[in-house]
Amino acid sequence: MNDLKAAVFEATPLDQAARAAWLYYVGQKTQDQIAQELGISRQRAQRLVARAVSEGLIHFHLDHRIARCLEMEAEFMRRGLRLCRVAPSLGEGAQPLHAIAPIAAAEIERILSVEHPLVVAVGTGRAMRAAVEQVPTLNGAHHQIVSLNGNISPDGSASHFDVLMRLADRVGARQYPMPLPVIASSEDERELFHSLGPVRRNFAMARKASVTFVGIGQASGSAPMLKDGFLTAEELEEIRMAGGIGEIVGWYYDESGSYLDGGPNRRVAGVRVDPPSEDKLVVGVAGGLEKLPAILGAISGKIVNGLVTDEQTAEALLSQ
Incomplete structure (x- = not known):
């Protein structure tokens, strides 16, 4: 257990110093630009670059494990x-x-630390839940956080991987849940849910969110939608036969990032995440080689314009 805990990567001040140094010396960014990108003050950016020098990280290359990760971030x-x-x-x-x-x-x-009020939309899933568990307590009462989808399974139980309430509690923001099943039993049932006033208002809020965080699911036999009981094996096979390779908040899409027209997509009750406009950010949080086609599809279709992933997955994505 101790070995596992030691293996888990945690961001440290030295990691921040390495990132700031790379942006300054390799990225040729000013300290003001570094401060803006990292969400810190100009003075702190200056101190981080100075620390990278004093710690001996700066040679002909950045002598830190995060250097290759920073290079790949820039390439993406x-x-x-x-x-x-x-x-x-x-x-x-x-x-x-x-x-x-x-x-x-x-x-x-970083995003919820800004002083101006934001509407932030969130999906569900294992990656999102794990991330939210590590968000520190913030004073974010001026923000609004809205769920993109419901978390009710066919048997009426709630998903273990819902993140809305957990995140809102940690940052003190107002929360707007979706009182919906993930997949409705019929198209008529979905329309009934969508006719409810609170659902309509939360849909409108989710669609105007300036920042969105979502997980990305695969369509293989280990698909989260199958494992969590939202789809049957037969329904998942129907999706795969139609070309589905990935999903975001329950909506399946093909390798080009185009959403499927038929099948279970006709009964998905939550908000579909469409390609964002230039002033909006949609961040996919996902990693693992089994998710590679799904992540590629989401990027190719411009469903997401932001990505948080791991080094091995990033290498594989860039090789495509």
Whole structure:
């Protein structure tokens, strides 16, 4: 157990110093630009760069395990993403989730630390729940956090991986849940839920969110929607036969990032995440080679314009 805890990557002040130094010396960014990107003051950015020098991290290259991750982040952004964070992998056999969670938590914290009020939409899932568990307590009472989907399974039980209430409690923000099943039993039932006033208002709020965080699920036999009982094996096979390779908040899409027209998608009750406009950020939080086609599809279809992933997954994505 102690070995596992030691293996889990946690962001440290030295990691921040390495990131700031890379942005300054390699990225040729000013201290003001570094401060803005990291969500810190200019004075702290200056101190971080100075610390990187004093700790001996600066030679002809950045002598820190995060250097390759920073290079890949920059490459993803050159290819069109607005935001990318790559967590150092934890080694053979380690779960990518343990590496991704603290990095995603830091991004959520950075965004919710701003002084102006934001509407932030969130999906559900294991990666999102793990990230939210590491978000520190903040004074975010001026923010609004809205769920993109319900968390009610076919037997009426709630999902263990809902994140809305947990995140809202940690940051003190107002929360807006979706009183919906993940998958309705019929299209008529879905329309009935969508006719309810609170649901309509929360849908409108979710669609105007300036920042969205979502997990990305695969369509293989280990699909979260199957494991959590929201879909049957027959329904998942129908999705795969129609070309489905990934899902975001229950909505399945193909390798080009186009949502499927038929099948269970006709009964998904939550908000569909469409390609965002330039002023909005949609961050996919996902890692692991089994999710590779799903992540590629989400990026190709521009469903997400931000990504938090692990080093091994990032290498594989860039090789595509």
